[in-house]
Amino acid sequence: MHVHKAVIIGAGPSGLSAAIYLAKANAEPFVIKGLESSKYLLTTMEVDAYPGFPQGVNGPALLDDMSKQAEQLGAHIQTGTVESVDLSKRPYVIRLVGHNSAHGPVEMEPIFTESIIIASGASFKTLNIPGEKENFGRGVSTCATCTGYFATDKKVVVVGGGDSALEEALYLTRYASEITIVHRRNELRASKGMQERARRSPKIKWVMDVTPLEILDNGSHVSGLKVRNNASGLEEVIPTERVFVAIGSKPNTAFLGGQFPVGKRGHLLVKPGTTETDIAGVFACGDVQDDRYGQIASAVGSGCMAAGDAERYLDSIEG
Template sequence: MNKVIILGTGPAGLTAAIYLARANMKPLVVEGPEPGGQLTTTTDVENFPGFPDGILGPELMNHMRKQAERFGAEFKRGWVTDVDLSNRPFRIQVDSLGELQAESLVISTGASAKLLGIPGEKENMGQGVSTCATCDGFFYRGKKIIVVGGGDSAMEEANFLTKFASEVTVVHRRDELRASKIMQDRARENEKIKWALNRVPVEVITKEDGGVKGLKVQNKETGDEELLETDGVFVAIGHNPNTSFLKGQVKTDELGYIVVEPGTTKTNVEGVFACGDVQDHIYRQAITAAGTGCMAAMDCEKFLEGAATVDWSQSLS
């Protein structure tokens, strides 16, 4: 029997593990096949407080993990295949571990960026291909950038990237955008944004000495392939929250993100808490994820102690 099980080892899950371990809750952290979450695919992280010279994404995650282990958090590798949240203790089925039981559960399984699935995409992630303009836009100051997508998020990222890039080209497979009219108008009024509509991405082309050279696309009108030269490709076709394993046992919104009680990390199931990108489709930043991880630990400890008030300064500070 575990007091608390944490699912996921991104900034949210690891922060929750640090706080709960320091509170002597002995959390068991189940990490999936990609420990560390999306930050492990990021090279330089320059916007996480405390690192004035920046830090590599995998290195930051490794520091967080070691900090949690120092205070007694236990880590086990496995893939959650099923959960039963109908009664406590909760039952969690993990492919490599069998059935685990817990009095409380912290879900921090994140959200996975949708990818194009073309050659050169995954291989160059963090090396010229990105899924986060806020994270990586700064590195493309004065350069040419391509944004792939036609929805609101693509228009938002394209506009944001014009703060840094000399030129931003929006590539979309249709001749009409899916974005709302106000977002389309804002993008079309931006002189730095160019358009390559009716183009289907085929392959990310790299330079001989490394780095992205361009995006090969197919013109749907002519059937011909073209090479759009660029220094970076930002894929903005949405995210999938990693909640399918819950099978409807926790309330989610229409996109699949877990719904939490405002101002808390409490879900509709007593004793189950959610933090990080699995419940946040707006900010999606390491620092905001870590903040909700702290909140989840506090909410979880309060639940486990069964007290109306807890002296956080003594237990978690």
């Protein structure tokens, strides 16, 4: 039975950053890459807030470069879906399912490891309407602080009614010429203070009690959002060049089977100032534990922290 020193579940910015630093420490990290290693980066053609790229950077290219760097330093990356993790004793056991295009899901050999870094990220909730998936990266986004610069002097729409939606809208006021907040209810869910801030902005307009039906495009980028008035049933098109979907996210933790305490929004809890969970040798980084920042740069930073925490743990059990 081969026992790995460290297994990283997730191959997004946090997981790959952890892999890079653990590989540099000769820990030979084993990275499990899901079918969508980072849905956000894989669908974002323009990332304008990542340090070192004054002209912006292509999301898939950035993720690909991170992956290549990790492998060049000694990380091994395996594609598969984690079905379960047994944390009852060490070495920990991870059960995987592979994907064969001809035969569908294929059960793989279990993986044994002394430590685990959980970097499985979070999934943004989507509208599930026509034109949304097709226009991700062409005007549809789930992160204003990542792509807001490309909304400069444009009319944009923010869909949502919570604090995150209003935060997105307020951030966009520094770039966009006009922001329309679209919400399916008559009342917002956002805090009173956040609502007051948003209503003070002359750039922000409000379209309430409507249901988004379709995101329209002109063949190259977004051109409008079709909505239906919930009271009258009438449909209209709101002209816009970008649509920011801000209706929340859900941490990807189902495979953990409730073995960890979580916060009110489902994020894994870690010890303050660290990436340590309440199970020795198990760490969490990136959006799966971050309920505050949600940026690529913060994910990279927490991946570096997780690698350092895991390295210290491995030293302690080997010594």
